[in-house]
Amino acid sequence: MNPFFNRRQFLKTTSNGFGYLAFAALAxxxxxxxxxxxxxxxxxxxxxxxxxxxLCMQGAPSHVDLLDYKPKLMADDGKSAPSIAGRYGQAKLMRSPWKFSQYGKSGLWVSELLPHLAKQADDLCLIHSMSTDLPAHPQAVTQMHTGTTQFVRPSLGSWALYGLGTQNENLPGFITINPPGNATRSYGSAFLPAIYQGTKIGGAGVPGGGALARRFGRGGDQASMANIQNNRFSTEAQRTQLDLVQALNQSRMQQDGGVSAEVEGVIESYELAFRMQAEVPKVLDLSKESSATKALYGIGNETTDTFGKQCLMARKLVEAGVRFIEITHGNWDHHFNLRTALERNCSEIDQPISGLLQDLKQRGLLKDTLVIWGGEFGRTPYSQGEDGRDHNNKGFTLWMAGGGVKGGMTYGRTDDYGYEAVENKMHIHDWHATVLHLLGLDHEKLTYRYAGRDFRLTDVYGTVAKEIMA
Structure with a gap:
């Protein structure tokens, strides 16, 4: 029985006849x-x-300026771009304005824009051959999260939670931090039961500071989740009220034949919401973290403070048993002002991400935690205007670390200019299949029957990249 449930108190809240029926349904x-x-x-x-x-970098980071070093692009700066797949036309190739160097025992090439991440090179697996179907943000973001560009389908986090369940019944199994306001599809459960959808913390698509920083609580050390506290009723009164509602839900489900994914989802979500009131504030409280830990993430520095707090929050959520955490950092769509804007974006996320990897590693958590960084597509090696790059869905870079992935390696390759994947091409379907495989899930067996057919995250596609696995 639920420890908060009091049979006598519950029966007092109902009429005599209905009380016993409700109690039976509640049992x-x-x-x-x-x-x-x-x-x-x-x-x-x-x-x-x-x-x-x-770590979702929405807007599409420029791989040729960050992680995919192209000497030929450097050498051919300003030349007319060769016609590749009929796309280049008369555009002019544009070299990266930033220097690349090799780091770690593995000698991975990393841009000077990411000096902190570069120190973690031997833990990174750089996938240089990513590709997706369309070079348009809404469709590409949807496909990155759900496997499809146009239909409402369950998100990657929802599929993971559906396949594995959670390790802490008092917390959501899937949490999304700072999702854009229009990102419901990115963390939604679609036709899966509602209990598998992501729980939102923060939002509004603010990349750092300002309103988002204030939303994350008193002094920034106490993150908030909407409606986590009830100022009208005590815990016992809420439990009594909820027991009555749940009894009615159970009664409805029995009337419908005893099985209803929709009603079961409501029952589960109500119970989880009740339990979260005690657990969530403790997990999201950063005030008890040491000064050294906060400094590792760049907390206290105006540039890195907000994203640093979000990354530290992610570590605490992993420790608490949350299965899937997503953090969104926006405004990576650099059609112009590349030199200033890309540098600013990198300065906000570089130290916090490096700190996250170090913190996970020193606590023994990295081996069981798969950390992923990337956007919905990449950028072109040719210029757009004087100081920008256009969308490029044919080849871009995403990296993974920990969670059984080989560190200090590259997988796949784009052409000499970084335009198109030409070796070990990894489509979004392949990436999804690989992530699920690392979690112990066969993407062909992880299915859910809906509207008369079995659906899966990868549809009828997907090849696992076993070469990257330790």
């Missing part, structure tokens, strides 16, 4: 909790990773 409901939709589930095979932290 059935609590018996079903043992087989909760969020209960931890056995993976298809031994997992390499138990958690995912996805």
């Amino acid at each position: 059935q409901q609590q018996a079903l909790r043992a087989s909760s939709a969020l209960a931890a589930k056995s993976p298809h095979f031994a997992p390499r990773a138990k958690h995912v932290i996805f």
Whole structure:
């Protein structure tokens, strides 16, 4: 029985006849909790990773300026771009304004824009051959998260939670930090039960500081989640009220034949919301972290403070057992003002991400946590105007670290200018299949029956890149 449930108090809140009927329905409901939709589930095979932290750089970072070093692009700066796939036309090639150097024992090439991340080179797997279907932000963002460009489908985080369940029944299994206001598809569960959708913290697409920093609480050390506190009723009164509502939900489900994904999702979400009131404030409180830890993430520095707090929050959520965490950092769409804007973006995320990797590693968490960094596509090697790059979906870079991935390696290759993937091409479907595989899930077996057919994240595609696995 739920420790907050009081039979006598519950019966007092109902009429005599209905009270006993409701109590019987409630007993059935609590018996079903043992087989909760969020209960931890056995993976298809031994997992390499138990958690995912996805650092989503929305707007599409320029791979040729950050992680995909192209000497020929440097040498041919200003020349007419050769016609590749009929796209280059008369555009002029534009070299990266920033210097690249090799780092770590692995000698990975990293731009001077990412000096802190460069020190973690031997933990990074740089995937240089990413590709997606369309060079348009809404469609590409949707495909990166759901596998499709146009239909409403469950997100990657929802599929992971559906396949594995959670390790902490008092917290959501999937949390998204600072999602853009129009990003519901990116963390939605679509036709999966509602309990598998992401829980939002922050938002409004603010990349750092300002309103978002204020939203993250008193002095910035206490993050907030909407409606996490009830100022009208005590915990006991809320439990009594919820028990009545849940009894009605159970009664409705029995009327519908005993099985209803929609009603089950409501029941689970109500129970989780109740339990979260005690757990969430403790997990999101950063005030007890040491000064050294905060400095590692760049907390206290105006440039890195907000994203640093979000990355530290992600580490705390992993420690607490949350399965999938996504952090969004926006405004990477550099059609102009590349030199100033890209440098600013990198300065906001470089130290916090490096700190996250170091912190996870020193706590023994990196081996079980898959950290992913990337955007929906890349940028062109030719210029757009005097100081910008256009969209490029044919070849771009994404990196992964920890969670059973080989560190200090590159996988795949783009052509000499960084325009198109030409070796070990990894489509979004392949990437999804690989992430699920690292979590111990077979992407072909992870299915959900809806509208008369079995759906999966990768549709009928997807090849696992086993070469990158430790």
